[in-house]
Amino acid sequence: MSAIVEVRDLYKSFSRGDEKIDVLMDLTLDVQEGEFLALMGPSGSGKTTLLNLIAGLDSPTEGTIRVGDQIISEKSESELARWRTRNVGFVFQFYNLLPVLTAYENVELPLLLLQLSKAQRKKQVENALSLVGLGDRMTHRPGQLSGGQCQRVGIARAIVTDPTIVVCDEPTGALDAKSANDALNLLGLLRSELGKTILMVTHDPHAAERAQRIVQLEKGRLVGGNPLPALARLN
Amino acid sequence: MFPNAAQYGQSAPVETSLIELALYGTVALIGAIFFLTILAIITLPLFFGAMYLMELVIRGFQNLVDPVGKYAKLAGLVFRSLRRNLLRTALTYIALFVLTGMLTMLYGVITTIGKMTTDQENSQLVIMSEKFGIPSMMKPGYAANLKGLMRDKLPKEMQPADIDQNFMTWSFVGGTLDPAKMTQENSLFLFALDPDAVTNGMMKEQGLNPEDLGEDGWAEMMRIIDLVKQDKRNIVVGADRLEKIGKKVGDEMKLFGTNYKDIEFECKIVGAFPPGSRMGMNAAMRFDYLIAKLDDYRARTGKDHPVADRCLNLVWVRMPNKAAYQQLAAVVAEPSSFSNPATKMETFSAAIGSFLEPFKDIFWGLKVLIMPAIVVIMCLVIGITITIGVRERWTEMAVMKVMGFQPWQIMTMIVSEAMLIGTFGGMLSTWAVYFLPMAIRSITKAIGVKFAFFDTFHSPWEIVLYGPLLGILVGLIGSALPAWNARKVKVSEVFATVA
Numbered sequence A: 001m002s003a004i005v006e007v008r009d010l011y012k013s014f015s016r017g018d019e020k021i022d023v024l025m026d027l028t029l030d031v032q033e034g035e036f037l038a039l040m041g042p043s044g045s046g047k048t049t050l051l052n053l054i055a056g057l058d059s060p061t062e063g064t065i066r067v068g069d070q071i072i073s074e075k076s077e078s079e080l081a082r083w084r085t086r087n088v089g090f091v092f093q094f095y096n097l098l099p100v101l102t103a104y105e106n107v108e109l110p111l112l113l114l115q116l117s118k119a120q121r122k123k124q125v126e127n128a129l130s131l132v133g134l135g136d137r138m139t140h141r142p143g144q145l146s147g148g149q150c151q152r153v154g155i156a157r158a159i160v161t162d163p164t165i166v167v168c169d170e171p172t173g174a175l176d177a178k179s180a181n182d183a184l185n186l187l188g189l190l191r192s193e194l195g196k197t198i199l200m201v202t203h204d205p206h207a208a209e210r211a212q213r214i215v216q217l218e219k220g221r222l223v224g225g226n227p228l229p230a231l232a233r234l235n
Numbered sequence B: 001m002f003p004n005a006a007q008y009g010q011s012a013p014v015e016t017s018l019i020e021l022a023l024y025g026t027v028a029l030i031g032a033i034f035f036l037t038i039l040a041i042i043t044l045p046l047f048f049g050a051m052y053l054m055e056l057v058i059r060g061f062q063n064l065v066d067p068v069g070k071y072a073k074l075a076g077l078v079f080r081s082l083r084r085n086l087l088r089t090a091l092t093y094i095a096l097f098v099l100t101g102m103l104t105m106l107y108g109v110i111t112t113i114g115k116m117t118t119d120q121e122n123s124q125l126v127i128m129s130e131k132f133g134i135p136s137m138m139k140p141g142y143a144a145n146l147k148g149l150m151r152d153k154l155p156k157e158m159q160p161a162d163i164d165q166n167f168m169t170w171s172f173v174g175g176t177l178d179p180a181k182m183t184q185e186n187s188l189f190l191f192a193l194d195p196d197a198v199t200n201g202m203m204k205e206q207g208l209n210p211e212d213l214g215e216d217g218w219a220e221m222m223r224i225i226d227l228v229k230q231d232k233r234n235i236v237v238g239a240d241r242l243e244k245i246g247k248k249v250g251d252e253m254k255l256f257g258t259n260y261k262d263i264e265f266e267c268k269i270v271g272a273f274p275p276g277s278r279m280g281m282n283a284a285m286r287f288d289y290l291i292a293k294l295d296d297y298r299a300r301t302g303k304d305h306p307v308a309d310r311c312l313n314l315v316w317v318r319m320p321n322k323a324a325y326q327q328l329a330a331v332v333a334e335p336s337s338f339s340n341p342a343t344k345m346e347t348f349s350a351a352i353g354s355f356l357e358p359f360k361d362i363f364w365g366l367k368v369l370i371m372p373a374i375v376v377i378m379c380l381v382i383g384i385t386i387t388i389g390v391r392e393r394w395t396e397m398a399v400m401k402v403m404g405f406q407p408w409q410i411m412t413m414i415v416s417e418a419m420l421i422g423t424f425g426g427m428l429s430t431w432a433v434y435f436l437p438m439a440i441r442s443i444t445k446a447i448g449v450k451f452a453f454f455d456t457f458h459s460p461w462e463i464v465l466y467g468p469l470l471g472i473l474v475g476l477i478g479s480a481l482p483a484w485n486a487r488k489v490k491v492s493e494v495f496a497t498v499a
């Protein structure tokens, strides 16, 4: 079984003015296909930065990142954009739905970038929304939905293109306990039923517990835990 | 607002003080802004209605096969973004409407002046006036002299087919009802001329022609001219002037000459020039009545009236073409033709041109400074609105980028929003300025009332095209910067905790 995400000797720094800030250093990480991985660590440790790099939102200063059969660390910005549509589903802390669009339209948005027939698009949107239990809320705007429901729309939007990986940056950060639990159940379901690979950044130990593996990030380096997944834990 | 030849002969424009002009300008500007703002608010439902209609059409397209359906969905997003902050969109529309309206009005003024001061190749109306004196005052015999010169000194093909039919003399007569205390409310300015000049189309430039008056108006004018021919004392007064002096058609009155001292005219008002027309504030009388009165004066006092020898102010001639006019001008300029006083000949357009000469800098400023400045302000208005909109949706645009939207797609969306407001603003504004007076004209005509302003206000038709085009251009330029910024949204920065 091969890793679906392979991060090798990753190094990322930002320069602000003359100052150079090292955010990620010498980082190596593998994620197995179908694995649910939690990424923890103190604020400012570089979790979001790492997630963004894996999701192809930014390019590393040094090192390589492979996702599926693509070396994404070598891609240009517009290549990355095209790649993201097919391969990455992103779940945000604050849902980030477009307020002017209905739940249906929000979920449909990424599909507009793909070559799909209208019928196919409709089928995929409806499938995604009924999977998250919002088949009856398709015409609602985000303003007419609760936070938990919004996040479920966000999850539906993340999976509607059937991406290679789903990345979540503190998906429960803005939710109450019950909604958070629902969202986590949903993520678990995605992994167990659909075999999705999920990378989740979280501060919440309860949320992290739902993952199969937890890696800790501290000042840009992975500490503790095994950077390579234990096959035993996968099942 | 445009000079008629009366002013040209009567007073020197240089005397209009700049302060006065600035005052009029300011009042006109405030008036225009006020009027346009009202119009913008009135057309606001039209604007949102048109946008909604367009959105409906686009929504219809969304059900078509891809890629039409797909692009229609993305276009739908543009409309919804504009609907998101209705107040802001409305204010932007109003600002653009008012600015475009001002631009349209300035354009109208400038093109009209351009047209008036451009020589027409065929059938030139030319004016003979005193060369050095302002106001121009010539000997009454000059009219016959000029006719003689035209007959004798011009080759046949350069002469008008019938000189008498293409010839008109003007004498300016000021009259007041109360010589003791002359005011705006009791005085009149009259053109003394041969009534046939109206019939012959020589008064065309003063708005007395079938195009300006309409068929019915022209027929009415012919009826009035017939009345004037019946009695020397019959006069025609502009409707606006009638109102001012509190008289009506049918009234008789005694006018005391102001520039013809000690002469009293017994007049009967037999008709009115349409309100708001170029003759609306003026009046016309028969030239032979003026001559008769001057003869009376000599009979009464035993000597010539002081102005009797200078009672001819302007002579108008319609020449077949430019070469003919130039030839005649050369003849007139010869000292042997007219020497005391000497005269000059110029085309009507050149006459207006020289009348406008002192204002040339102002027109130049309007064209080169004010009009571009308005366009720049329009760009800024759109730029600010779009910038605020982009700021507000910074995260949303980052999210779209995360999904894989390309920078140019985001840019297109932003620019489309700007062009949409710009186009509708420019279109409705110019269309309102163009079609509203037309609509009012036809309504007032239908119910039989006259509305001075709208009877004379004609905008050049091309503004109907320029309006939307300008809107597109302004939208494009105005949104360029914010769209470029939106394009550069760094997704990773939006979602990271940048300390």
Ligand SMILES: Nc1ncnc2c1ncn2[C@@H]1O[C@H](COP(=O)(O)OP(=O)(O)OP(=O)(O)O)[C@@H](O)[C@H]1O
Pocket (backbone or CB within 6 Å): A014, A015, A016, A021, A023, A041, A042, A043, A044, A045, A046, A047, A048, A049, A050, B492, B493, B495, B496, B497, B498, B499
């Ligand atoms: N675009 C950027 N420019 C400069 N510095 C950045 C940028 N993005 C991140 N950083 C810096 O990198 C460090 C890590 O940021 P990151 O957002 O990855 O932290 P995080 O672990 O996700 O924190 P949190 O738990 O608060 O979300 C921070 O010190 C941050 O200031």
Ligand SMILES: [Mg+2]
Pocket (backbone or CB within 6 Å): A047, A048, A049, A169, B495, B496, B497
């Ligand atoms: Mg973070």
